[in-house]
Amino acid sequence: MNKQHLVILGGGFAGLHTYTSLPQSVKKQSTITIIDKNNHFLFTPLLPEVAGSSLHPHNIALPIKDVLGKEAKFIQDSVESVNVREKTVRLSDGQNLKYDMLVSALGANTFFYGTPGAEEHALTFKSLEDAKALRNRCIDIFQEASELESQEERQKLLSFIIIGAGPTGVEVVTEIAELIFGTLSSKYKNISLEDISITLINSGDRVLQMFDEKLSHYAQKSLSKEHIQLLNNIRVTEIKKDSVMTNDGNEIFANTILWTAGVSAIDLNCACGTFKKERGRIHVQKDLSLEDYEHTFILGDMALYPTEDGRGLPMTAQVARQQGIHTAKNIARILKGQSTEVFVYKEKGLLASLGSFNAIGQIKGIHFKGASAWIMWRAVYLMLFNSWKKRFEIMGIWFKNLFSKRDITRFQK
Numbered sequence: 529m530n531k532q533h534l535v536i537l538g539g540g541f542a543g544l545h546t547y548t549s550l551p552q553s554v555k556k557q558s559t560i561t562i563i564d565k566n567n568h569f570l571f572t573p574l575l576p577e578v579a580g581s582s583l584h585p586h587n588i589a590l591p592i593k594d595v596l597g598k599e600a601k602f603i604q605d606s607v608e609s610v611n612v613r614e615k616t617v618r619l620s621d622g623q624n625l626k627y628d629m630l631v632s633a634l635g636a637n638t639f640f641y642g643t644p645g646a647e648e649h650a651l652t653f654k655s656l657e658d659a660k661a662l663r664n665r666c667i668d669i670f671q672e673a674s675e676l677e678s679q680e681e682r683q684k685l686l687s688f689i690i691i692g693a694g695p696t697g698v699e700v701v702t703e704i705a706e707l708i709f710g711t712l713s714s715k716y717k718n719i720s721l722e723d724i725s726i727t728l729i730n731s732g733d734r735v736l737q738m739f740d741e742k743l744s745h746y747a748q749k750s751l752s753k754e755h756i757q758l759l760n761n762i763r764v765t766e767i768k769k770d771s772v773m774t775n776d777g778n779e780i781f782a783n784t785i786l787w788t789a790g791v792s793a794i795d796l797n798c799a800c801g802t803f804k805k806e807r808g809r810i811h812v813q814k815d816l817s818l819e820d821y822e823h824t825f826i827l828g829d830m831a832l833y834p835t836e837d838g839r840g841l842p843m844t845a846q847v848a849r850q851q852g853i854h855t856a857k858n859i860a861r862i863l864k865g866q867s868t869e870v871f872v873y874k875e876k877g878l879l880a881s882l883g884s885f886n887a888i889g890q891i892k893g894i895h896f897k898g899a900s901a902w903i904m905w906r907a908v909y910l911m912l913f914n915s916w917k918k919r920f921e922i923m924g925i926w927f928k929n930l931f932s933k934r935d936i937t938r939f940q941k
């Protein structure tokens with residue numbers, strides 16, 4: 529029997545877990561190619577810690593080749609389009625790859641809901657480059673502000689707005705606040721707390737809406753202790769170079785504006801026609817395959833799974849990881865001539881960090897907050913990062929952080 533060619537698009541949570549969960553028999557029966565525009569897997573849950581300088585960028589990036597070894601081929605290139613009828617993938621270097629089975633898991637991009645000026649003026653927070661840029665910006669503007677005589681000028685420079693109070697917005701804002709108030713402000717004699725403002729803008733009536741109300745109120749109190757001003761029930765209607773316009777008619781000035789309010793799936797450009805899509809997410813069947821196209825699976829943030837409310841599963845690493853593991857099993861079943869099984873998502877719980885020694889957690893109806901939740905958050909994320917080398921690196925740095933301020937070495941972009 530000819531070897532089947534399995535192509536996996538994206539070496540993120542869904543793509544890599546598909547590969548690592550394939551049984552050896554499948555690896556022997558098939559040729560496997562993984563394509564990613566980056567040469568590393570990015571452990572996004574710890575990205576805010578890179579922006580806040582608790583971790584270094586390389587601590588949360590794992591070379592895809594370290595995972596694949598010699599068993600699978602890795603191509604570092606951008607996927608341009610897929611032709612599911614002819615079963616080919618087109619790469620940016622012009623190469624056309626033929627496949628027998630496809631797993632497409634290219635993740636998501638920032639979504640601005642058409643907000644005027646957002647794409648032009650706001651920083652985004654999806655990649656390692658975004659986290660490094662934010663960290664560098666904080667370090668640079670403190671240096672710049674320290675050279676200014678006028679308090680008004682310093683206040684202008686040291687003003688930050690973060691838009692979006694989901695897990696990413698809240699985790700980034702608390703990390704940045706700790707870098708700023710815990711380390712940077714203590715390095716400069718002429719910068720005082722009154723010179724700095726950090727505002728979190730939230731369109732909902734409470735932060736971290738997916739958590740129980742009591743936990744999200746606890747998170748709100750924690751934000752105010754960290755000197756973060758929270759504006760609930762406010763929608764940003766326009767972003768300008770150094771201000772945001774809000775739906776209550778106000779203009780709020782800030783030198784740094786960060787957008788974390790929305791994501792949309794990477795828009796898979798399909799040469800052969802129309803998939804049913806919503807915000808780029810592709811409607812999949814219950815086994816995560818694409819209707820009418822056999823052996824084609826869409827996973828993770830890209831997939832709109834048929835849930836009762838029609839909104840699909842949350843765009844989280846948990847979902848992507850479970851879908852990868854499930855799809856590996858289905859691929860093994862296909863190669864044995866069996867039918868595929870439907871995917872059933874099992875939520876393991878929710879955790880969000882609120883800075884050092886503080887977090888909230890909700891696992892099987894039990895609520896955790898404060899230092900115990902923070903320790904659990906760290907333990908869970910370390911376990912989920914599938915590399916002993918990285919786990920030890922991260923543990924070492926977290927241990928060092930207990931006794932020292934954050935590292936403000938400025939790295940080149």
Ligand SMILES: Cc1cc2nc3c(=O)[nH]c(=O)nc-3n(C[C@H](O)[C@H](O)[C@H](O)COP(=O)(O)OP(=O)(O)OC[C@H]3O[C@@H](n4cnc5c(N)ncnc54)[C@H](O)[C@@H]3O)c2cc1C
Nearest residue numbers: 538540541542565572573606607635828829843844845848
């Ligand atoms: C800052 C941040 C914090 C987060 N925190 C959490 C958390 O705490 N818990 C949680 O459950 N979820 C969290 N998430 C969400 C989680 O990261 C995503 O839901 C998850 O990564 C989705 O997995 P995926 O495999 O679909 O996509 P990804 O893991 O994003 O993988 C997609 C891969 O495709 C590659 N790629 C994209 N486009 C192309 C292209 N055209 N050609 C080639 N390669 C391409 C990318 O380089 C990437 O490696 C967070 C996300 C962010 C941004």
